[in-house]
Amino acid sequence: MIKSEAAGQRSFPGKNIDVDLVIAGGGLSGVCASITAARQGLKVALVQDRPVLGGNSSSEVRLWILGATSHMGNNNRWAREGGLVDELLVENTYRNPEGNPLIFDTILLDKVTSEPNITLLLNTAVYAVDKKDAQTIRSLKAFCSQNQTEYTLTAPLFMDASGDGVVGFLSGAAFRMGAEAKEEFGELFAPSEEYGELLGHSLYFYSKDTGRPVKFVPPAYALDDITKVPKFKSFNAREFGCKLWWIEYGGRLDTVHDTEIIKWELWKVVYGVWNYIKNSGNFPEAENLTLEWVGTIPGKRESRRFEGDYMMRQQDIVEQRQHDDAIAFGGWSIDLHPADGVFSEKPACNQWHSKGVYQIPYRSVYSRNISNLFLAGRLISASHVAFASTRVMATAAYVSQAGAMAAAICKEKGILPADIVHQGLVHSLQQRLLRTGHYIPGVHAQDEKDLVKSATITASSELVFTEFTGTPLKKPLDVAVAQMIPLQPGKIGPLTFHADATEATTLEVELRISSKAANHTPDVTLARQTLPIHPGRNCLQLNFDAEIQESAYAFITFLKNPLVQLHRTEKRITGMLSVFNTINKAVSNYGKQTPPADIGMDEFEFWCPQRRPEGHNIDFKYPEGLNVFKASNIRNGIDRPVSQPNAWVADWQDAHPKLELNWPAPQSIREIDIFFDTDYDHPMESVLMTHPETVMPFCVREYRVKDDKGNVIASCSDNHQAYNRIRLSEAVTTGSLTIEVEHPSADVPAAVFAVRCYA
Template structure:
């Protein structure tokens, strides 16, 4: 094999791994992590001696840093809407805290009071969770990793880089021009040029190195008039947790704690530190910090390992848990799931009152509703306090504004996830992954708009916020109190929308802009038996190439994977039986019905049909079968020219 020289791949400009003579770098004064000046490499293939040179340069429209659920949703949104996108993840698996490495449930608005029912997130997260129900009926966290990998890698406009961390921002004034990355598995230094950057990494190293303004710790009561904030600001950040899973071995299993275990002092513990469902891990085995929680990460991890085994030793050997006699640890986490570190400041800082008073934002792009779940300072090292204060539970969802998703001082920087512009108390609710995913889809959609229009995030807020919101609503995101009103939607111009049968709702509601029943108001049509059809009529022929339908997946029942695999009124552990399975669309052309498209095994709530553009005076949607209920329910029909 001949020695490869540097080469450039098209517009990407990737510099390939190569071997170069030592003399070629003899005059280099500053070496980067990828330069191997002392590499004493003899290649047996050709007998030549040199050094390994591993540098790559890539160019994209949008670069997303962090492959948790917020980052996945951001990257997929940007890519699907047209931007050439890269997703960078510092681990070998996607999913962040939800991955097999940490196994945290994908909570969002999962139990509103008083009936503990969800107001489930739709859009890209809904699509991911449905995909998991079809591909992972065994509910394996290891398979979940691969479900996410499949979901991301199938996007043609999206490049995935695993085991890669963005370590430095290359700046031009207030603009990020590039992200310098290190890929652990290949020893490569990778430079990513992009027009827009979205930091979804949680800790936000790229954003921090760009000079973006950020905070850590707790604000005092006075700054935002937050009743649950401390009297004076301090440095405390909510802790990181290690989880475990245990299984029943069918016979007594002894346990002896390792030397590094830290004894659990039950007599000093707050009674709210309970052990319910302990076989699936205990979330309050966590350690917070009042200083640099990122810099202390390895010390925290080591201590958490000790506390974890100390608690398990208490469960196994205290005599207070006879049900644990036959149990053994089957999996033990080694990477703590972090709740809080940097919070980057945007044009708006979301605070406690915004949530509790359900403030309406004209630039709302996401929502939340998890309780104000502030874990106690110091975590398990503060046994006297309850593990979380659970200040208040929500009865309805709150809005999250777009201005909290971009930097106030770095012109082309978005963020999504726990690092958005918010106070510590607001973070105690919005940090859960379902809510972070909505922020990710909003940031990715906005980043694509920035690329299309040649602007930066603040200009999306000032000049294009309506277009961003309409784009999100079309892609099945939900914005509270914001009905869709897309001027390009031909269904809104229909002279008549009728149904073959109706058991609840009204066919006319399918174009009212609300894609779910909300606050007790019906926004659906439901058939009386199947098959059934809906017909959309226009007085004059329209040019049509796309039909988009939002069907039912029962948004009042959770579909995320749980370690305990519940199936009850609030959870399902299978594909939602309400999901539409089989349907077809026809168009009337010159008085004759012609096929427009059909699906026999639908797997999505947002169902899209596309064909060559035709002139039509009506479409007919025939619903044939669901995954288990006898009546089908629709929430929206949209029609587009292109």
């Protein structure tokens, strides 16, 4: 029994936590940053003001995680983010292909609590900052509503991943809200005052079929006049979850301090929409539906944006500008929404894509005036227009894990975030990121400690592609399709393919490339051919009088002709892909982007893959052979397809594929990193969507690593991750390593992007 005498005043108990890095905000950005920092040896305090991790991706909001892949609706091939973002999405697809948001909660919690260097504080809100001086944070004050405990969180370094920038705001970091004028950065897409300067919040609901009629009595606060929502004429009873992203409001208000007002207005709209669906009589298919879940906190898009030493702008995205201090990339469209949201007569979003991914500089991920504060998530240093692309969760989290790696360097060297630039340590930061599977466009891994750099590399076989084998599939050419083929500089050899037709016709074929070798937008046509097609089976040869000037993907483009059935194949190979000139309205892809002339965006066509089991390669022959899958690719410093496949691929007929690394003298090896192909083209949306596979078809499931005596020093029989980090309990001294792999299936040959070894 506890008995306390009357007192004039009491205070809650306090607890001091002293760590290397305090991260405020446990959304996806905070999660990826905390795990990254912890694995680099930092003691981390992760402070989250909600009962679950994940922020907008959690079961509290239920927004799917997307970034540069954009629902496979743009021309950014193999663009899923690497590092922790990739690890989490791959793990979720493996454990949770149904996209259950509750299961995703458990995955995030599992990953964070598995790291002994992380102190996790849930239900704990930061409310005060104590500073050493005008430029330096000493500690944060936070309060947990569940255990009535006050925390003092002290560290040399802080990261604000809170979305609204609570630490940055309280510490006095320079920030902005609203849109910049066109003149400040020369951004032609800067919105007008009529369109509005802020994106609003959204709130979703889930419905459920009970198998019997369900009535709905709306609460008194439900919106009673549905015609106030211009979109009401296009409602349907089948949409739920984040497909309802257009239920948005708040862009005319203060999206920080008016959040509760915004939430109530969104609740009114949600229950008004559901009342209309259930009781208007216009949706008989909704008779058995009930509301299963309605969000209780809105998903926020925009509030404060903080100023770093560089502020990203529209031109960085559209022109794909290069930055010496690049540490991440983006690729979502510049996606602005009208400030009036669901009550606007304007389209619910205004998305314009770039021709490829763009770099994000390190100078945008720390505060320009608070010396020990990293900026993370959606509050990094970017204009309103650039923010419209960088704000999405996968991009935001990707930037955050780069900031966490920078924090590790700062801790080790006793320096501050900006010193990484001033002391010439950006290259070191980039290389440490690349080692973990982080991809930075245009930056290659060059780790001098990697023992593979000095090894002789051989393989039991190397695929030299000449043709696909097996029974072909016949599919009508209902939409234009292109086969992406990785070519080396020089003249293009003849290609053979087959087509069937029921009547005489012609087939238009074009050879296209991208104006930038690292892009995958086929905006340059090198040659054209018109081929006569006769009834029945046609064996056709393409002879293009053209040359490739640099290593790049060529697009063998077959224009639409429904009278023709083009032969396809079930076979798939790492770094080879078919793409289609189709429409994806979810990301404003209507086959071709035709922007107004005065907004500073490019015009081009969209050529996008189809989701498996569709998206078959074209069944073609290349007699000269594509010799681009060499074993030496495993140390070229690029761990995904870009302008080439960048992988070793074994021959299909090789029954026991293996890589061999040989050194002139025995090496002491303690760590081995192996990177496999988990299909970086797959968006792996985290919730709502169901994926047909739990493991990507290109991923090597089984492998063994042997020393020069044939001893197995490491093995795996159920791999599904791209990055396999092998830490041996004791160093092995050996003059060679043999990595034996199994083909993923009869239709997909084994592939390895990279192998790295360390003493």
